[in-house]
Every structure is written in C-alpha cells, then in structure tokens.
Amino acid sequence: MSDATPMFEARDLARYFDVSRPLLQRLIAREGRRTLRAVDGISFTIPKGTTLSLVGESGCGKSTVARLAVGLYAPTAGEVRFDGQDLAQARSMAEQRRRMQMIFQDPYASLNPRWRVADIIAEPIRAFGLVRSRAEQESRVAELLTQVGLSPLDGQKFPHEFSGGQRQRISIARALSSNPEFLVCDEPTSALDVSVQAQILNLMKELQQRFGLTYLFISHNLAVVRQVSDRIGVMYLGRLAELAPAETLFRAPRHPYTRALMEAIPDLDMTGRERVPVGGEVPSPITPPSGCAFHPRCPLANERCRRERPELKPAGEAMVACHAVEEGRDDAMPMPAIARNAA
Amino acid sequence: MSNAAPLLQVRNLRVEFPTRRGTLVALDDVSFEIAPGEVLGVVGESGAGKSMTGAAIIGLLEPPGRIAGGQILLDGRRIDNLRYEEMRRIRGKEIGAIFQDPLTTLNPLYTVGRQLAETMTTHLPIGPAEARRRAIEWLELVGIPAAAQRIDSYPHEFSGGMRQRVVIALALCAEPRLIVADEPTTALDVSIQAQVIALLKRLAREKGTAMMLVTHDMGVIAETADRVAVMYAGRIVEIGPVREVVKHANHPYSAGLMASIPPLDRRVERLAQIDGAMPRLSAIPEGCAYNPRCPQVFEKCRRQRPELMDAATTRAACWLFDTETDRE
Numbered sequence A: 001m002s003d004a005t006p007m008f009e010a011r012d013l014a015r016y017f018d019v020s021r022p023l024l025q026r027l028i029a030r031e032g033r034r035t036l037r038a039v040d041g042i043s044f045t046i047p048k049g050t051t052l053s054l055v056g057e058s059g060c061g062k063s064t065v066a067r068l069a070v071g072l073y074a075p076t077a078g079e080v081r082f083d084g085q086d087l088a089q090a091r092s093m094a095e096q097r098r099r100m101q102m103i104f105q106d107p108y109a110s111l112n113p114r115w116r117v118a119d120i121i122a123e124p125i126r127a128f129g130l131v132r133s134r135a136e137q138e139s140r141v142a143e144l145l146t147q148v149g150l151s152p153l154d155g156q157k158f159p160h161e162f163s164g165g166q167r168q169r170i171s172i173a174r175a176l177s178s179n180p181e182f183l184v185c186d187e188p189t190s191a192l193d194v195s196v197q198a199q200i201l202n203l204m205k206e207l208q209q210r211f212g213l214t215y216l217f218i219s220h221n222l223a224v225v226r227q228v229s230d231r232i233g234v235m236y237l238g239r240l241a242e243l244a245p246a247e248t249l250f251r252a253p254r255h256p257y258t259r260a261l262m263e264a265i266p267d268l269d270m271t272g273r274e275r276v277p278v279g280g281e282v283p284s285p286i287t288p289p290s291g292c293a294f295h296p297r298c299p300l301a302n303e304r305c306r307r308e309r310p311e312l313k314p315a316g317e318a319m320v321a322c323h324a325v326e327e328g329r330d331d332a333m334p335m336p337a338i339a340r341n342a343a
Numbered sequence B: 001m002s003n004a005a006p007l008l009q010v011r012n013l014r015v016e017f018p019t020r021r022g023t024l025v026a027l028d029d030v031s032f033e034i035a036p037g038e039v040l041g042v043v044g045e046s047g048a049g050k051s052m053t054g055a056a057i058i059g060l061l062e063p064p065g066r067i068a069g070g071q072i073l074l075d076g077r078r079i080d081n082l083r084y085e086e087m088r089r090i091r092g093k094e095i096g097a098i099f100q101d102p103l104t105t106l107n108p109l110y111t112v113g114r115q116l117a118e119t120m121t122t123h124l125p126i127g128p129a130e131a132r133r134r135a136i137e138w139l140e141l142v143g144i145p146a147a148a149q150r151i152d153s154y155p156h157e158f159s160g161g162m163r164q165r166v167v168i169a170l171a172l173c174a175e176p177r178l179i180v181a182d183e184p185t186t187a188l189d190v191s192i193q194a195q196v197i198a199l200l201k202r203l204a205r206e207k208g209t210a211m212m213l214v215t216h217d218m219g220v221i222a223e224t225a226d227r228v229a230v231m232y233a234g235r236i237v238e239i240g241p242v243r244e245v246v247k248h249a250n251h252p253y254s255a256g257l258m259a260s261i262p263p264l265d266r267r268v269e270r271l272a273q274i275d276g277a278m279p280r281l282s283a284i285p286e287g288c289a290y291n292p293r294c295p296q297v298f299e300k301c302r303r304q305r306p307e308l309m310d311a312a313t314t315r316a317a318c319w320l321f322d323t324e325t326d327r328e
Helices: A023-029 A062-069 A093-099 A117-127 A134-147 A152-156 A164-176 A194-211 A222-228 A246-251 A256-264 A303-307 A337-342 B050-057 B084-093 B112-123 B128-141 B160-172 B190-207 B218-224 B242-247 B252-259 B299-303
Strands: A008-018 A035-046 A051-055 A077-082 A100-103 A182-186 A214-219 A231-236 A239-245 A313-315 A318-320 B008-019 B022-034 B039-043 B066-074 B095-098 B178-182 B210-214 B227-232 B235-241 B309-311 B314-316
Touching: A008 A062, A035 A051, A035 A062, A035 A077, A035 A214, A035 A231, A035 A239, A051 A062, A051 A222, A062 A182, A062 A214, A093 A100, A100 A164, A117 A134, A117 A152, A117 A164, A134 A152, A134 A164, A164 A194, A194 A222, A194 B252, A214 A222, A222 A246, A231 A246, A231 A256, A239 A246, A239 A256, A246 A337, A256 A337, A256 B190, B008 B050, B022 B050, B022 B066, B022 B210, B022 B235, B039 B050, B039 B190, B039 B218, B050 B066, B050 B178, B050 B210, B084 B095, B084 B112, B095 B160, B112 B128, B112 B160, B128 B160, B160 B178, B160 B190, B178 B190, B190 B210, B190 B218, B210 B218, B218 B242, B227 B242, B227 B252, B235 B242, B235 B252, B242 B252
Parallel strands: A051 A214, A051 A231, A100 A182, A182 A214, B039 B210, B039 B227, B095 B178, B178 B210
Antiparallel strands: A008 A035, A008 A077, A231 A239, A239 A318, A313 A318, B008 B022, B008 B066, B227 B235, B235 B314, B309 B314
C-alpha cells in the first residue's frame, strides 16, 4: 500500500470557528475573541478501496472532518489531499467534486421533498454533464435505483412516500450517480432502526466491493464501525487519540480514552452486569484543558499529561497520542472486557 | 418479581386514530404488567407503537389519537378514563415521565431549581423552603456537581448530559411509583448514557420504583430491564425475561431483530438483515402482521392472527408455538 498514492490524505488538518460575541458586547464585557478548535491538527491517509472510520462522542470534531474532506469547509490550517492533489489548489474543482460524494445522517432533511426521486438522483448526472440524452439519463437512474435495492418505478414517487431506510438508499443512489471513487458517510445509519441499519451497512459493503469505493465513515457507534472499517481513528476534542487497524483497536486498545469508551458501551451480553462509566464530562472545545485534553478524566494522568500535549506516535501496530503509553505506564489501566474476551 | 402484585396493568389496550381515509389502529390488544421495582423494556422499530403505549399510560396521546378499548390500571385503579385535571394530579405524583429530548422537557425561562421546587410543592405536602432543600438533594443524587450553586442556573447553562439528568430529577422528585422513560438516553453520548442508566437502575432498586423503559437500543435494554416486550405493527409479539428475549428469542421477528444488531466482539462479513420494512398502519397484512417478511411463514399465518402463547421461556404471538397447529 505504501507505494500507491492514497485516495485521501489529511495533513495537520485544522479548522477553527470564531464563536466570539458581537464586537460591542465584547468591548463592554472586556473580553477577547473566542475560538472553537473543532479540528486541531489531525493527519491520516485512506488507501484506495479501503474504509477509514472516525469515532468519538459528540463535539469531538468528527463531522467537521467529514465536511473538510469534501470541501464544504476550507481548512484553517493544514491540507486535504485527494488522490495526491491538494484540494485547495485543485485546478478543476468540478472534476474533484464529481469524484467525491457525501451521504448525510438525516435521510429526511437531505432529500428535497418537492422533487421526484428520479430528479433527485439525476441532478448530479445533469450537473456534471455525464449523459448526452434524456433517454440515457433515465436508464442510468433506473440502473442506480436497482443497484441500491429499489425499483426503477420508485423514481416517479416523492421522498415522503418512503421509509427512513429507503430514503437512505435514495441518498446512496444520488451519491453514486456521478461515478464517485470516494464517499464520505457522516453517520449514515444513526437515524435508522437496527434492522434497517443492517440492510444499509450490507448494501454499502456490497457497493464498495463492486465499485472499489473508498470510504471515510463517521460514526459514534463502535459496533457499527467494527463491521465496516479497515482502520479506525478515535477522536477526542478535535484530535486523534488513537489510529489503528480495526482488529488491532478492538483486540488491544491502547489509549485510555479508547479503553474507557469500549468499557462504557452496553452490550447484549451485559444482562445484569454493570458497565463502567467514563467519569466526568467532555470538556468544552472553546476552553480545552491544558496538555492532553483527556487528562481531567484519565486515571493515568500525571504532571506531564497536564503540561504537555501528546503527539500521535507509533505503538505496535497502532498510533497513539498518550504519554502513559509512550512511557509504558498504560498497564495500570485494565483492558476493557471486549478486548479481554477476544484474547 | 412475578409474585408481587403488579403496580401497572395494561389490559387489551387499543388506540385509534380517526383519519379522513378511515380509522387507523395504532395499538391493538396490548396487555402487560409491571411490578414494583421492576423494569420492563419495550423495544421495536419506529412506528411499532412503543412510544404510543407510553403516551397512552401517562394520558398524553396526541389528538386525534384516543384510547378506543381496554383498560389501564395503576395499583388496581383505572386511570385511562380520568378527566384531564384528575390525570394531571396523577402525572408527576404517581407517574413520572422522561422523554428523549431534555431541551423540550425543561422550560427555558425558569431556573432548574424553580422547576424542581414547583413540581414538589404541587404534588407533595411541603413548603417552598423544604422544596428548595430537596431540589438540591435531588440534583446531587443525579450527579450534578456543585448542586447548591447550580440550582439557580437556567437549562441552557447545562450540557446535554446534565440536562437529561435534571429531567430525570424532575421526573423523580415527586417520588412517583411508576416511571415511563421514552428513549431517555438516546440523545446522550455513551459515557454519559452509562451514568444515566446506572442512576435509573439504582433508583429502581433502592426506591422500588417501577419503570417502563422504551428504547430501540438493545444494549441499554440488556443491562437495565428485567423483562422485555417486543412490539411490531402495534402489537406485542413477544414478552419474557430479558436474557431469554435477547439471547434466545422465540418469535421470528424478535430473533431477526436481535440478529441484526452489529456485534461488538467480532467482525462479520455480512450482517443478518430482515428484508423489507414494517407495514404502514393503513396496510397491515391479514393474519400475522409479520408474515410477508417471516422466513418461517406457513399457510395459517396468512389467514389467522396469533395471540400471545407460551413459547418455551417466553410468551410469543406466533403459530410456530401452537401445539395444535398443523404446519402444512
């Protein structure tokens, strides 16, 4: 893999938002500008045909990464490279856009209720001029509907006539209509029931194999992520805490936050068992803690963690941003039950 | 648990929605009981009638929905036919409700302390000073740090997890005997979710509060509930002890539902899925509502609707468990 150009690369990517109050109020209250560091320097690559997932709790910046990846936000610092090319420098943005598409969380809000499904799916085809005639467009839409498990006749209906799972199939058909190579999926199954979620995840896997798609998958659900990912990045407060091959992460999570997160998930085998909650709250990204952002909740934190921000460093097959792991102090925290059972 | 007298009894509950195109039956012949200190989990896909059941019990069905049949009894007393004012007194005092979204449950214009104190002075024979003292106690109990300082804060000053804990304090502060919790942790992150669940379990255990826990998160059910009811298209299709329903479901729908949950402890190439979708209320199939999607369907399923019957360790509404049915 190392010699091939990755499909996607984030290099020291950062995105800050100005959340200051209006100038006059700032002057009266004598306060400065306030910056929210939604994404604060993260780097990763996604090889062609593979899936990288970003997991984390709300506010960790994973959706901001998704938006940066497709160019919906411009990075404050760092760069987004798509197929070896810096997205900000790309000569033809339209061509790049055709090659990358996004699937959103809410299949109710992301489809125009006044358009027929066939028109929704055909819009990217028309926008990028991918067909020469009306007839060709119609047959392409019918083909896409079939690919996502709907009937070509469904094209004449409106979105409200479909269930949540069917709508998400329509979103996927729309995303595929421009023949993309890279799909950014922001919580694509979070709004769906578990039985429908299985249908959509299976469909996404099939499509990946069939068309060699590359996925950036955003989710808060570790069980879902385990099923779809080749590699997983765990985010905390705008930074990567750990980046590892999927199986490595679940067999031997290294970062204390990853371990705590795994211990906190309820599981079907839990009947009658207590899970161990992660103590405390996720801090505000406007005033992140000094040093390692996880230190106020971390059982392994010491003076260095409070002072110095850890960088992502190799630890076995994984990359971990933790002083305790680097210094070999992480044995003090037990492996979560999930990893213990697998071993 | 089963030997204690039930606190809540729901008998043959039927909820209808009159529409221009005829009457829709949202709940059809739903019966179950909850004993003091017991947690009944209610699961199913959206539209199966889980939340509707909860709303019917607390008397907050959205009009034009109405209870068209059956009874709801709290401690042996009928509460489904009470007048609005009578029901209002029971809500809060006898039945506490926790909804999914803490932002819409709390009044943004009143401080958290005022909302708690007001609930207590309305339902309990105590004065404002005592109510304030207890409000601080409740906030401490649900794990709000520095409760005495934060009691005069407004809801927007709390984080999402904190707000949901305030909502729980609000539902519990009048010391109801039954709590109807509709997706109480769905809006929360896993770490906060674990805290909230631990709190609810402790309260059920320590105060003997009965709880109906509606959620689509099977993990939460597995760790919290004593018994589980699985709903499909407005009916209970299976009910039984949590371990049995989650690990060895008898009804093909419950089994399919449990199998479609992505496992956390291993990777599978392809997740088990139930093909198709739950029918709309206006087009519920004849016979068993699940028959068009059921892998084990046979002739009788298409003709006649099964009622709950004994199925090994649970009760399931499925002809597979009828000893007198010939499966040809």
